[in-house]
Amino acid sequence: MDDRFNAYLLRSDVPGRRSGPLAGRTVAIKDNISTAGMETTCGSRILKGYVPPYDAHVVSLLRDAGATINGKTNMDEFGMGTTTENSGFGPTLNPVDTTRVPGGSSGGSAAAVAAGLAEMALGTDTGGSIRCPAAFCGIVGFKPTYGRVSRYGLVAYANSLETIGPMGRTVGDISALLRVISRPDPRDSTMQGLPYEHDPVPSVRGRTIGVPAEFFGEGVDPRVAAKVRDSIETLAACGAKVVPVSMPTMKFALAAYYITCTSEASSNLARYDGVRFGPGAEVQRSWHDAFTAVRAEHFGEEVRRRILLGTFALSAGYYGRYYGKAQTARAQVAADFERLFRSVDLLAGPTMPTVAFRLGELADPLSMYLADILTVPANLAGVPAISVPCGSVDGLPVGLQLMGRPFDDETVIDAAAAFEAEVTA
Amino acid sequence: MVNESDVRRIAELADVGIPAEVLPTFTAQFNRILEYFDILDTLGDECTAKRPLHTVLREDVVSPSLPQEAVLANAAEDEDGFVKAPRVM
Numbered sequence: 001m002d003d004r005f006n007a008y009l010l011r012s013d014v015p016g017r018r019s020g021p022l023a024g025r026t027v028a029i030k031d032n033i034s035t036a037g038m039e040t041t042c043g044s045r046i047l048k049g050y051v052p053p054y055d056a057h058v059v060s061l062l063r064d065a066g067a068t069i070n071g072k073t074n075m076d077e078f079g080m081g082t083t084t085e086n087s088g089f090g091p092t093l094n095p096v097d098t099t100r101v102p103g104g105s106s107g108g109s110a111a112a113v114a115a116g117l118a119e120m121a122l123g124t125d126t127g128g129s130i131r132c133p134a135a136f137c138g139i140v141g142f143k144p145t146y147g148r149v150s151r152y153g154l155v156a157y158a159n160s161l162e163t164i165g166p167m168g169r170t171v172g173d174i175s176a177l178l179r180v181i182s183r184p185d186p187r188d189s190t191m192q193g194l195p196y197e198h199d200p201v202p203s204v205r206g207r208t209i210g211v212p213a214e215f216f217g218e219g220v221d222p223r224v225a226a227k228v229r230d231s232i233e234t235l236a237a238c239g240a241k242v243v244p245v246s247m248p249t250m251k252f253a254l255a256a257y258y259i260t261c262t263s264e265a266s267s268n269l270a271r272y273d274g275v276r277f278g279p280g281a282e283v284q285r286s287w288h289d290a291f292t293a294v295r296a297e298h299f300g301e302e303v304r305r306r307i308l309l310g311t312f313a314l315s316a317g318y319y320g321r322y323y324g325k326a327q328t329a330r331a332q333v334a335a336d337f338e339r340l341f342r343s344v345d346l347l348a349g350p351t352m353p354t355v356a357f358r359l360g361e362l363a364d365p366l367s368m369y370l371a372d373i374l375t376v377p378a379n380l381a382g383v384p385a386i387s388v389p390c391g392s393v394d395g396l397p398v399g400l401q402l403m404g405r406p407f408d409d410e411t412v413i414d415a416a417a418a419f420e421a422e423v424t425a
Numbered sequence: 426m427v428n429e430s431d432v433r434r435i436a437e438l439a440d441v442g443i444p445a446e447v448l449p450t451f452t453a454q455f456n457r458i459l460e461y462f463d464i465l466d467t468l469g470d471e472c473t474a475k476r477p478l479h480t481v482l483r484e485d486v487v488s489p490s491l492p493q494e495a496v497l498a499n500a501a502e503d504e505d506g507f508v509k510a511p512r513v514m
Binding site: 049050051053054186189190251252254255256258259266270273274275276277278279280281282283284285286287288289290291292293295296299301304305307308309311312315321322325326328329332364365366369 | 427432435436437438439440441442443444447451454455457458461462464465466468469481483491495496498499500501502508509510511512513
């Protein structure tokens with residue numbers, strides 16, 4: 001395999017079983033999903049050499065379904081990034097244009113699929129990490145409803161936001177992959193036990209699609225906006241009723257998201273002390289000195305920043321001002337979705353405000369965070385959301401984002417299938 | 426707003442360390458992010474959303490766990506079947 005895009009951190013070619021719904025098909029796995037006997041680093045030097053003694057639930061399901069797992073894909077360290085440049089093992093390049101980022105944090109998975117190195121891939125989406133790279137690389141990426149796919153064996157970053165989901169070249173492929181990975185699992189207490197058993201019906205006839213004005217606001221490249229508006233017209237031509245709507249809480253979404261995810265990260269990442277796994281701490285030193293030395297040496301800059309932001313947001317005297325308010329904002333975003341879904345079946349807008357950035361273009365952390373503005377609302381509310389390719393600007397892919405009601409992943413996938421059928425016809 | 430000594434103090438609390446040479450840039454970036462978070466000061470306090478939840482409590486039943494050697498395999502140092510850690514006292 002010629003991986004000139006640095007899509008993989010580890011390659012493997014152990015064939016899967018000969019029978020099963022994914023027999024003979026290759027699936028790449030994002031490196032924050034545990035694979036027994038295969039190194040799992042989360043793109044972090046602090047986990048270099050870590051070999052999980054067990055499989056994530058989704059990985060067991062893939063093996064049982066006959067899939068060939070062909071490697072572990074590159075990612076922003078612990079999922080913290082929008083470009084895959086924050087990997088501890090070098091950036092992944094966008095196969096469409098190697099001077100551009102593939103998006104992140106599941107950039108390796110998206111690049112592997114876009115370059116034809118794997119037929120399908122698993123990604124994880126905490127604030128857009130499946131949909132963003134899918135949009136930037138011109139493939140399909142789906143974030144299922146929170147609670148639809150077991151997170152057992154997913155290395156935690158921000159538990160209340162993140163989901164594992166499928167990436168592929170077609171809506172049919174992501175649907176087939178979701179069928180396999182959404183089986184119930186008592187080991188994830190947030191699983192609702194509602195497996196996806198649907199075959200896509202490419203139709204939006206009779207559906208109402210809301211188009212929130214805020215998804216076309218400041219910061220959205222007008223050429224991207226125009227492509228997406230054309231795509232929504234295509235859905236209207238397929239029989240959907242398109243209505244303008246408003247989502248006023250969008251202005252709070254990004255702050256609510258970054259406070260929540262960094263707070264959860266500051267707690268989750270406390271486990272990386274180099275003792276039970278990882279590089280090893282100097283046992284002769286005192287605990288804090290040894291712990292700090294390991295983390296200072298092996299964590300990347302963005303991981304350090306998010307741990308610090310989260311520690312600050314949770315600290316005495318600031319908790320109410322940051323974490324407390326973020327939870328109120330999060331509830332208001334969820335309430336906004338709930339209100340809108342009383343009158344519409346789907347919401348549509350761009351996945352990303354722009355096309356893929358140049359490598360190194362987003363050097364300032366806040367500018368990188370702002371790029372997530374259109375994807376984080378779905379994570380805050382836990383609703384399903386898909387990105388499907390809808391054309392290009394300057395030769396770079398644009399993604400159409402469709403969001404649906406919680407546990408109505410089927411309608412989102414049907415609408416995406418309808419769009420795909422129309423534009424490829 | 427936070428200053429450099431606040432950032433150093435938070436880094437100590439979080440045990441992540443922060444190199445002195447990056448402290449000024451880091452503090453400036455930190456403040457730009459906190460300034461952005463100020464949008465939440467305009468938040469109303471109405472909040473009605475409830476997530477569908479079910480109880481996650483179950484009977485505490487002993488079930489098979491990983492073999493000790495499999496768990497110790499990733500530790501840098503172990504002794505008598507335990508992970509060896511730095512001194513706490």
